[in-house]
Amino acid sequence: MSGTNKVMIMARACIKCREYVIVEPNNPKNQISIKQFEENHRGHNLVTLDLDEVRNQYIEFEFDVRDL
Numbered sequence: 001m002s003g004t005n006k007v008m009i010m011a012r013a014c015i016k017c018r019e020y021v022i023v024e025p026n027n028p029k030n031q032i033s034i035k036q037f038e039e040n041h042r043g044h045n046l047v048t049l050d051l052d053e054v055r056n057q058y059i060e061f062e063f064d065v066r067d068l
């Protein structure tokens, strides 16, 4: 191993609506976005996966925290 790790960016995605939100573990505002995303997709098929798997196929959910 060379020691160069690819940083994997994770996304929370709704399979039903084909929408996703990027997961940023160190960003407190992101936690609010994810919570809102999960609220919007309550009862849907939510999965956590590599962003690369959804980036070009799903729509990004953009939640503006200032709207709260």
Ligand SMILES: [Zn+2]
Pocket (backbone or CB within 6 Å): 014, 015, 016, 017, 018, 040, 041, 044, 045
């Ligand atoms: Zn949904």
